[in-house]
Amino acid sequence: QxxxxxxxxxxxxxxxxxxxxxxxxxxxxxxxxxxWYRQAPGxxxxxxxxxxxxxxxxxxxxxxxxxxxxxxxxxxxxxLQMNSLEPEDTAVYYCNAGSGSTWPRRYWGQGTQVTVSA
Numbered sequence: 001q002x003x004x005x006x007x008x009x010x011x012x013x014x015x016x017x018x019x020x021x022x023x024x025x026x027x028x029x030x031x032x033x034x035x036w037y038r039q040a041p042g043x044x045x046x047x048x049x050x051x052x053x054x055x056x057x058x059x060x061x062x063x064x065x066x067x068x069x070x071x072x073x074x075x076x077x078x079x080l081q082m083n084s085l086e087p088e089d090t091a092v093y094y095c096n097a098g099s100g101s102t103w104p105r106r107y108w109g110q111g112t113q114v115t116v117s118a
Contacts, residue, residue, distance in 0.1 A: 002026045002107045004095045009112030016116070017083045022095030022109055024076035032099045034071055034078035038091035038114075045094070047103050049080060062088070085116045 008020040024031055035050030049059045049069035057069055068081040078095065093112050098105030 002031070002097065004097055004107055004109035006093065006095045006109045006112040009093060009114045011115045011117065012085055013118055014086060014116055016085050017081070018085065018114060019082065020080040020093055020095075020112060020114075022078045022097070024097055024107070027076070030073050031076045031097045033103075033105055034076075034095065034097040035103060035105070036069065036078070036080045037094045037096050037104065038089075039094070039111075040088075040091040043091075047096075048093070050096075050103055051078065082114070085114075087116045090114060090116050 002024055003026045004022055004024050006020060006022045008018060012018050032053040036048045037045050038048050039045040048063055049067055051057045051069045051071045066084045071078045091114060093114050095109035096104045097107045
């Protein structure tokens, strides 16, 4: 069973940066796609950024130019570099990973809280 463990969340001031990490365990195979979702209170969970095995990336319009997703295929690890953070980025961020062609994939992490506040 694949397990995803996130780290790197926390409290940051507006304009600051954070880097989230997600490491997958429980498989010897390369996980084709990994990404990040977020869910703010009272809102639906949304795809923030995703990356596939051919390094194709996709981003939510609200984070384009501020967030960067990257992946180490050999370690089944994905990162999300978040710059110029805004209070609207406050949410629980979830790692999502698996095979297939559409988001979300099969496996979810437990989530990490990101709070952007002065």
